[in-house]
Amino acid sequence: MTSALPPLNWFRAFEASARHLSFTAAADEIGMTQSAVSQQIKALETKLGVPLFERKARGLALTDDGRRLLPQVDAALDTLTAATRSFVPDKPKKLLTVSVSVSVLQWVIGPALPSFRAAYPDIALRFIGAIWPDEFSRSLADVVISFGSRKQAGPTAALLGSGKLIALAPSQLITSLDTCPVIDTVGISGGWSEWRTATGMGCADPSIYVDSYGAALDLASNGNGMCLVNETLARHAVQSGMVVPVSTMTIGANEAYFIETDPSSEDADTFRRWLSNTISSGKSAQKQFKG
Incomplete structure (x- = not known):
């Protein structure tokens, strides 16, 4: 009986990690958390029965087995990309990527999102959800809505809503x-x-x-x-x-939600202003409810 192939995502995580020699950089590129990439690499190594990377203090290094596997995986991914390219529709002209706390996405953005879509129908949105401070994908995102302390958020991030x-x-x-x-x-x-x-x-x-x-x-x-x-x-x-x-x-509380936007993106600023106004109007409504 032929053994089942490992999931494609494991190979994607391996190829990106091998190219960057960094789980963190690979995670940023493919839109995953660093821990998820690390877990998928470990799962692939277990499946194949060999170590693919040497974990060093300053980064990663491919083992001999990793070097042997990489060109085959790279070629296979290129083949799959070429085979599916004609079936994938063109990306929208405006795609705004938002790395966001899953709590804010569920309880703040989600309920109000129809108003944003109605006002800005030409802006497509991609949400990357996270919980803890080290999970937010800053390098890929136009807007980062993170959770943590002021120090973790960084000096350029603004408090979003209440602390x-x-x-x-x-x-x-x-x-x-x-x-x-x-x-x-x-x-x-x-x-x-x-x-x-x-x-x-x-x-x-x-x-x-x-x-x-x-x-x-x-x-x-x-x-x-x-x-x-x-x-x-x-x-x-x-x-x-x-x-x-x-x-x-x-x-x-020491932790709160913070927002940071790409200063070169007008759509990011549009989203930030819409979200800030949404939260401000919510404060007024909440005071009336309590009153």
Whole structure:
């Protein structure tokens, strides 16, 4: 029986890594995270039964087996590219690439995106989602909307929306905070103990843990408990009645969302202004709701 071929993506990751001798540069080129490229290379090495790279402190080096495999993979990818080129439609004249926190994409951009598409139908959008600061594809993107500290965002990035955290809960659970399940976002500074101190309100200890504010808000919106999230994300969920604020008080956090655009791209600036206006109008609506 013929053994199954490794997935094509493994070979793409290998070829790009071999050309750059860097998993990070390969990830930037093919629109993946560095960890995903590294995992695919390891999977290919396991499948073939040989190491393809030497991992060195200052980068990568091909092994003899890697050098033997590379020209064959390169030729095969060229053949596939040539074979499919006539079937691929021309790229749109304007393609705006946005490397964005998946939480912002889900809870801020997604609900409001129809208004952008209606106003700028000639701009096609490509979104590259990420969670942690090291996952954002800056070299490929016209717009980078990252999550992290001010230091991680860099000096040229601007704060997007709020740097505050707000507690939200499903409306049916708002009257029983002592027994309401609590959802916690791991790896984030500022949390439930700070919120309890600031508000003087009590709540249970966390019993559900997630890795992003967006995931916490999604679980809360589906009735799973109370979440503490960046208030920039809260607009759509609150206005849609999925959750309600537990308190009007907010607390600070070291991490927030930041936006940076390619200064040479007019479309990037258009998207930035649209998103900033969308978030500003959401703040006004949220104040009215709380009022």
